[in-house]
Amino acid sequence: MxxxxxxxxxxxxxxxxxxLAPVRATLVEAGQPESLLGTVFARTLLTGFAATVVGDWCSFRDAFDSALAQESPLPADTRATVLDAFAExxxxxxxxxxxxxxxxxxxxxxxxxxxxxxxxxxxxxxxxxxxxxxxxxxxxxxxxxxxxxxxxxxxxxxxxxxxxxxxxxxxxxxxxxxxxxxxxxxxxxxxxxxxxxxxxxxxxxxxxxxxxxxxxxxxxxx
The missing domain is CATH 3.40.50.1000 (HAD superfamily/HAD-like)
Structure with a gap:
């Protein structure tokens, strides 16, 4: 065609x-390696893709938070700060x-x-x-x-x-x-x-x- x-x-x-530099910088400020963002972003996509394939759904923010919790020891309030960096x-x-x-x-x-x-x-x-x-x-x-x-x-x-x-x-x-x-x-x-x-x-x-x-x-x- x-x-x-x-x-x-x-x-x-x-x-x-x-x-995505502000998100990466916020992770580094929280004591995490720069490479963590790539890992978390990939897991976020996996989470969202899988939900869509099976007919379920979750928001990007919730998927990213879940992925960050799986890949890092950061507490919930610090993860929220990282997520808020998407607005920057x-x-x-x-x-x-x-x-x-x-x-x-x-x-x-x-x-x-x-x-x-x-x-x-x-x-x-x-x-x-x-x-x-x-x-x-x-x-x-x-x-x-x-x-x-x-x-x-x-x-x-x-x-x-x-x-x-x-x-x-x-x-x-x-x-x-x-x-x-x-x-x-x-x-x-x-x-x-x-x-x-x-x-x-x-x-x-x-x-x-x-x-x-x-x-x-x-x-x-x-």
Whole structure:
């Protein structure tokens, strides 16, 4: 199937757009190693994915807290402080030019997360990017986690476009795979995940950086 230039581009939030450095710093201040965040984040995703697969649900905050309790000796009040650091996230330096490139090309920009409501809004506002984003969507509204098919189709419905006219940009291969299986156009670039998983179908667009991913989408036929 020939992929078309999207009318709307959705962006994953955590890591793709927003830098998790404040969360990592809070863990270090609590006496934990810098590497702990990667371990906890992976367990958080596992928790949420498993709940969605079996027809259950939990919030990102609860899943992260559970994962942190499993992987560290931190008491509940310290874990709450770590979780509150998600409200302090800021965009990576390459985000502003990428979002501006799309809006100047007449393409709507939204965010699509399964994270806690307000995290994307706060991060975008901190970076002065709110005017560039038409909507901030979180699948907590439908009690499901990406990469479940229903999340991407719900997002397309919210954006009032057919799935094939919605693209998903993410630095996580599992997210791009989920989007493509739901009929969206997927675009991947490396961030914390340096290599696209070879066991997945190839992304429709792959680039060395975020702006390259955006340019790849804009180069698709109208």
């Amino acid at each position: 020939t992929r078309l230039r999207p009318a709307v581009v959705a962006f994953d939030v955590n890591e793709t757009l927003l830098d 996230l800021s965009p990576h330096p390459d985000v502003e030019p990428a979002l501006r490139r799309l809006t100047e090309a007449g393409v709507r920009v939204v965010t699509l997360s399964h994270g806690s409501p307000g995290v994307a809004q706060a991060g975008l506002a901190r970076g002065g990017l709110t005017p560039l984003v038409a909507a901030t969507l979180t699948s907590e509204a439908i009690r499901a986690w990406k990469p479940a098919r229903e999340v991407y189709l719900w997002a397309a419905g919210r954006c009032e476009v057919a799935p094939e006219r919605l693209a998903l940009v993410a630095s996580h291969g599992w997210d791009v795979l989920g989007a493509q299986r739901a009929g969206l156009t997927g675009a991947w670039f490396p961030r914390s995940e340096r290599v696209y998983p070879a066991v997945y179908e190839a992304p429709h667009v792959q680039a060395d950086d975020l702006l390259g991913a955006v340019e790849g989408l804009l180069a698709l036929p109208a």
